[in-house]
Amino acid sequence: MFFRFGAALFLVLTISLFGIALEKRVLSLKREISLQHYRLERLMEREARLRVRAAELGAPERIARAIADGAVDLQPPEQPLTREPRRAPLLQWQLRSSSAEPR
Amino acid sequence: MSSQHVSSRRSPRAALIVGSVVAVWLLLAVRLAQLQGFHREEFSERALGQLVFDEPIRARPGEILDRSGRLLATSLDSSSLFADPAHIDDPDTFATRVASVLDLDADVLAERIREAKDRRFLWVKRRLSQDEVVAVRELDLPAESWGFRNEFRRYYPQGRLAAHVVGLRGIDNVGRGGVEEQFDERLRGKDGIRTLVRDARGYVLDVLEEVTRPPRHGARVVLTLDSVIQLYVEQQLDVVMDEWKPLSASAIVVDPASGDILAMASRPTYDPNHPAEIPDDAWRNAAVSDVYEPGSTIKPFVVSWALQGGLVQRDEQIDCEYGVYRMGRRILHDHHSYGMLSLVDVLAKSSNIGMAKIGERLTNRGLHEALTAFGFGRPVGVELPGEVAGTLRPLREWNGYSTGSIPMGHELGATPLQVISAYAILANGGTMVSPHLLLTTDEDETSQYVVVAPVVSEKTARWMVSEPMVEVVRRGTGRRAQLDGYTVFGKTGTAQKIDPETGGYSHDRHFCSFVGGAPADDPRVLVIVTVNEPTVGSNHGGGSVAAPAAAEILRRTLIYLRVPME
Numbered sequence: 001m002f003f004r005f006g007a008a009l010f011l012v013l014t015i016s017l018f019g020i021a022l023e024k025r026v027l028s029l030k031r032e033i034s035l036q037h038y039r040l041e042r043l044m045e046r047e048a049r050l051r052v053r054a055a056e057l058g059a060p061e062r063i064a065r066a067i068a069d070g071a072v073d074l075q076p077p078e079q080p081l082t083r084e085p086r087r088a089p090l091l092q093w094q095l096r097s098s099s100a101e102p103r
Numbered sequence: 104m105s106s107q108h109v110s111s112r113r114s115p116r117a118a119l120i121v122g123s124v125v126a127v128w129l130l131l132a133v134r135l136a137q138l139q140g141f142h143r144e145e146f147s148e149r150a151l152g153q154l155v156f157d158e159p160i161r162a163r164p165g166e167i168l169d170r171s172g173r174l175l176a177t178s179l180d181s182s183s184l185f186a187d188p189a190h191i192d193d194p195d196t197f198a199t200r201v202a203s204v205l206d207l208d209a210d211v212l213a214e215r216i217r218e219a220k221d222r223r224f225l226w227v228k229r230r231l232s233q234d235e236v237v238a239v240r241e242l243d244l245p246a247e248s249w250g251f252r253n254e255f256r257r258y259y260p261q262g263r264l265a266a267h268v269v270g271l272r273g274i275d276n277v278g279r280g281g282v283e284e285q286f287d288e289r290l291r292g293k294d295g296i297r298t299l300v301r302d303a304r305g306y307v308l309d310v311l312e313e314v315t316r317p318p319r320h321g322a323r324v325v326l327t328l329d330s331v332i333q334l335y336v337e338q339q340l341d342v343v344m345d346e347w348k349p350l351s352a353s354a355i356v357v358d359p360a361s362g363d364i365l366a367m368a369s370r371p372t373y374d375p376n377h378p379a380e381i382p383d384d385a386w387r388n389a390a391v392s393d394v395y396e397p398g399s400t401i402k403p404f405v406v407s408w409a410l411q412g413g414l415v416q417r418d419e420q421i422d423c424e425y426g427v428y429r430m431g432r433r434i435l436h437d438h439h440s441y442g443m444l445s446l447v448d449v450l451a452k453s454s455n456i457g458m459a460k461i462g463e464r465l466t467n468r469g470l471h472e473a474l475t476a477f478g479f480g481r482p483v484g485v486e487l488p489g490e491v492a493g494t495l496r497p498l499r500e501w502n503g504y505s506t507g508s509i510p511m512g513h514e515l516g517a518t519p520l521q522v523i524s525a526y527a528i529l530a531n532g533g534t535m536v537s538p539h540l541l542l543t544t545d546e547d548e549t550s551q552y553v554v555v556a557p558v559v560s561e562k563t564a565r566w567m568v569s570e571p572m573v574e575v576v577r578r579g580t581g582r583r584a585q586l587d588g589y590t591v592f593g594k595t596g597t598a599q600k601i602d603p604e605t606g607g608y609s610h611d612r613h614f615c616s617f618v619g620g621a622p623a624d625d626p627r628v629l630v631i632v633t634v635n636e637p638t639v640g641s642n643h644g645g646g647s648v649a650a651p652a653a654a655e656i657l658r659r660t661l662i663y664l665r666v667p668m669e
Contacts (some may be wrong), residue, residue, distance in 0.1 A: 048163075048178065061261065
């Protein structure tokens with residue numbers, strides 16, 4: 001009778017412990033998911049800030065002002081340098097000291 | 104005997120005890136059944152309400168980009184400071200300390216805190232800079248009296264560039280003006296909700312992921328604008344403002360074949376990053392809301408419609424009456440006296456008498472049809488709020504004067520966008536492709552709205568562009584729009600404004616404009632520059648005020664777009 005009682009108690013305890021372990025695992029995974037959401041938000045914020053920085057550094061107005069102030073030794077071309085369609089949003093400005101011949 | 108006596112004595116007491124116990128248990132069972140059965144949901148909800156709370160997950164507003172992917176508007180995370188007035192014992196001390204690092208008026212803040220004494224939440228300052236956040240933390244204020252809340256701050260990396268097109272997003276994430284207002288719902292997105300379970304002390308125990316609703320972040324909107332061309336336009340408008348000191352000015356650049364608006368700018372303008380400093384008169388986008396009498400810029404449409412209807416011939420000579428022509432009770436004058444002029448010269452020299460004679464052949468009905476066909480009197484439909492329809496009165500309100508006035512661009516009002524849209528029809532071989540700003544969004548469905556419709560024949564449109572409108576620039580009123588290496592076509596406009604004192608046309612208040620494009624044989628770019636009432640200088644004609652700026656915009660844009668020189 002004691003054996004049976006002990007076995008039943010063991011079974012109940014085992015099931016309870018298994019349940020607790022499972023619950024802990026679920027909680028830990030939920031925590032992980034929350035953390036991933038947080039990380040995603042931080043990464044999106046970081047991406048936005050880096051994009052802003054890149055946009056500020058490459059802003060046409062900034063470059064134009066630098067050229068107008070003489071801080072950059074560049075000049076816009078006086079005629080189209082190529083007939084190929086533009087693939088990247090880059091300006092084909094050339095060094096003032098270089099030849100103005102079309103390439 | 105004696106045991107029977109005892110038994111009979113215990114029995115009622117035992118029965119009473121047993122009965123009481125059973126009754127208590129029964130009561131408990133009934134109560135349990137009541138709580139767990141009949142009122143289960145009500146109590147569950149009350150318990151959940153104490154344990155569970157919803158937290159919004161902020162949707163990040165979408166970006167606005169130009170056609171090459173350059174960033175025009177984005178959103179960055181920022182902290183906003185709030186106070187808990189109910190937990191502030193001494194509003195004056197709190198206000199003095201906070202105001203010293205946030206550049207606020209301490210007395211005003213203290214008064215606000217006192218007025219909100221019974222409330223638990225009061226904004227102190229929103230969208231703090233990183234330095235301000237650090238400074239507030241270093242104040243070491245009582246923890247329960249304040250807090251930070253994260254909000255998105257709209258940022259415009261290009262500053263003033265295309266300010267009227269982009270618009271701005273207010274402190275409560277509501278778009279005001281421009282694309283920000285037009286696509287407000289798409290750009291704003293929709294906040295999500297996260298459900299949390301917390302204990303009695305407020306610590307989060309669990310996140311109910313199964314009921315979490317993720318946010319829908321704002322859509323990314325890509326415009327047809329090109330920041331480089333936009334910069335060229337902005338620079339030229341600044342030159343015009345410096346040189347002529349007008350009330351306002353605007354410029355638009357359009358690709359006539361696709362209807363893409365490559366640039367649109369207006370003066371006076373503003374920096375959307377500093378909304379508190381925007382002057383009242385800078386909010387208006389003159390390119391879509393300035394209504395003016397288009398003057399001579401209307402003439403090519405009248406001639407096109409007359410050619411289309413066979414009422415004039417391309418090689419026809421028109422008698423311009425040496426500068427004076429009587430139309431009923433009215434006497435018309437030209438700026439210079441001309442005799443016989445070819446149809447090309449009527450436009451090149453901008454003869455009002457020649458145009459009035461063409462108007463007589465078209466009659467009022469034909470003139471009205473022409474203007475309606477070219478889109479006057481109704482909004483173009485560009486994706487901007489505040490676009491106005493201009494003024495084109497119903498035909499029944501026209502009279503004999505209209506026959507002479509309409510062909511010279513009087514008696515009607517148009518916006519710069521309407522005028523360039525009408526020119527785009529001629530530059531695109533007679534087919535209208537409605538100008539638009541939206542290139543694409545990252546949403547599934549395409550939302551670009553473009554109307555394509557034939558208006559005049561390709562033959563008529565090509566001839567108008569390559570003959571009379573080229574001559575306008577070559578030897579007519581638009582000579583200052585000539586470019587080396589490109590054949591420019593265009594038309595100048597100089598409209599007299601109404602004098603508010605006399606009610607008649609003023610002789611010193613003008614609305615100057617120039618519309619033109621290049622190359623004439625295959626127009627790739629079309630530009631309009633309008634200048635509202637130049638106040639300095641003497642020669643206030645469209646050819647001298649607006650044409651040079653338009654030519655410089657054209658030159659830079661054509662080189663930038665790699666359009667080969669002829």
